[in-house]
Amino acid sequence: MERPMRLGIAGLGTVGASLARLLADKRDVYGMRAGRPLEVAAVSARDRTRDRGVDLSGATWFDDPVALARDGEIDVFVELVGGADGAAFESVKAALNRGLPVVTANKALLAHHGLQLARLAHKRGAPIFFEAAAAGGIPIIKTMREALRGNTVERVYGILNGTCNYMLTRMEREGIAFDACLADAQRLGYAEADPTFDIGGFDAAHKLALLTSLAFGCEIDLDAIFIEGISTVTNADIEAAAELGYRIKLLAVAQRTDSGIEQRVHPTMIPAHSALAQVDGVTNAVAVDTDLLGSVLLVGPGAGGNATASAVLSDVIDAAQGIRMPAFGLEPSKLAPYRRARMRAHEGGYYIRLSVLDRVGAFASIARRMAENDISLESIVQRKPESGRAAETVPVILITHETTEAAVRRALDAVSRDGHLSGEPRMIRIEALD
Template sequence: MNSPLRLGLAGLGTVGASLARLIEAKAETLANRVGRSIEVVAVSARDRSKDRGIDIAGLAWFDDPVALASEAEIDVFVELVGGADGPAHEAVKAALGRGIPVVTANKALLAHHGVSLARLAARKGTEILFEAAVAGGIPIIKTMREGLSGNSVSRVYGILNGTCNYMLTRMEAEGIAFDDCLADAQRLGYAEADPTFDIGGFDAAHKLAILTSLAFGCEIDLDSVFIEGISAVTNDDIAAAAELGYRIKLLAVACRTDTGIEQRVHPTMIPSSSAMAQVNGVTNAVAVDSDLLGSILLAGPGAGGDATASAVLSDIMDVAGGVLPPTLGLPPAKLAPYKRARMRAHEGGYYIRLSVYDRVGAFASIARRMAENQISLESIVQRKLPGAVDPSTAPVVLVTHETTEAAVRKALEAVSKDGHLKGEPKMIRIESLN
């Protein structure tokens, strides 16, 4: 059997501790599969005395992850510190600078610095592996980078944030208000004390930017992702969606068009009968449309210590077996510059909710403004909401045919200026998922 694969592990939080336990518990199985043992030999964390349920007494300890990456006698650097910059970024650069392969679960690091780090890795004859950075335990990175390498991808989309999916699932099933559902998610550990990164759509955007690069062979461009979170979604929207045959999910979508690449994260109405609509709770799912395989869907746990550690371990096993594919699927020099697509018609149309003052001419004005912007309406419904306390307004739901977001926003701005709306209009895209 070959010499052991020596790991330097930076970060002993939930995932890091789970990884250490997995490697110890499955030592014989792992060695048999790759022909060599896998051993954690050096670690770095904030608190050496903290009880993590693992024995670190015989391991080399580094207070600074950068020092671990720079000085430890290791074969692989495993970065589980987190964060786009700071120690995580510096430590990964230090390891790559030594020609040491890096395994990471850090989506923010890759979304912000993935291309530059891939170039550094290529110069030093090594690579970065990051299965755990997107969709937790779902093997979507290997699927796209290796399993679909002969395919031409036209679209990748999915539910990439478990917190949002959990909240939208409970709001629909139990009628819980957004704020109460968020408080429950925080109590259960599904949402952070500051949940902005999750409910604002930013977590999903980081993951989507990485998938976009793998799908289309282009450089990562996080700044080109359109981002809208779920904080404006109400129980009324969810009820209206159900009446129309849809469910609301926070969907991340990247697709290739004639003019470039489109990336967006936003609440979306999807057909209740679709496979994606059946993905509930904290589960994640990713679908890929390609020329040879058609559409495939992968679903599974998107977070959690063991699920994420499993993905990290799969990358470590690849390194142990000598499998080091290009970080972003292609050599960095072969990655195309990101080209942002021009605004185009959205095939699924839009759901629009308005609070309209109940007076003569209001409905005619709305219809006129829509027509002026070449927006065809599939339906216009005045919904009676239980418990409504303002008799001066009427809740109105519009569903449009295919149109552009720019046209919808221009029409709604005109309706607002006409003085017929109370508050801001709400707009949600509808995806057919065909």
């Protein structure tokens, strides 16, 4: 019988515990698929006494993940600690320096240090697997890195954060205000006590940074991503979107343009009839636009113990079978330097919500400022005042034809300076998805 592949698992939270249970419950199945038995030989966790629903008495315990990576008698290091720096970063470096394959679900770590770790992995001949780091259980990494190698990718985009998608879905279906919906998401465990990482768009941005590198064969540049969260989306925006034939989703988009690569995460209006608009709740979805296959859409659970453990297991089996592939599809030295697209050069339609002071000349001024910036308006809708708004203001919604973000912002800055608005203008991009 072939010697078991000994796993060292750092982090026994939801995903780590699920992984250990699956390996115990389906030992023979996974051993057959891997071509050799898989054994949890060592673990690291903060609390040794916690019941995780699996017997780990046969594994060597380490209080420090770095010590596990450096000294554990293991063949593969599985990092599920989380966080961009600290123990996660140091333990992965220690494992790679030993020449051990690393499996991680840590998008923050890779978004911040992926290129450095890829270089170290290449130098030591030790692969990094990270299927679980983007879109949970959806096999998007293997799809882009392996199955689509014969294609040229023009755009990758999708719904990459389940918390935001859950909240926007409930706000639309039930008319729940943002704050109440967030409280429910926290109570149900879909949002953290400090939800900024999710609702601020940062989680989606980390995942997008990885997908961008795979899509375009370039170095990771997290700082180049325009990030806007969902905290400013109101029920009025969602209702207006529905009336206009759209749904609002937090969309992550990376695309090739004439001036470079554009990366952005922001609330987006997408056609209600599109496939992506049907993705609700905590579900994630990723679409890849290619030259040969057209558009490929993958939909599935973006988080959760078993869903994420499924992706981790896939990587562990690859490691057991001796699969070796550059982390981002190309050797680190062959990844192109990231070339950022011109700021605010994105072209498309825009939804604009204004709270306009009800006085003579206000509407004429708005129309003039739009015309000065070559912005053609598809529609202008005056709505009933929102609850709690002063009677002297009128909610106005503008839908533009295709234009640039820079032009819209110049026009809105001019309208604000004219003194006809109460509060800040609100703008949401419209994606045609055709």
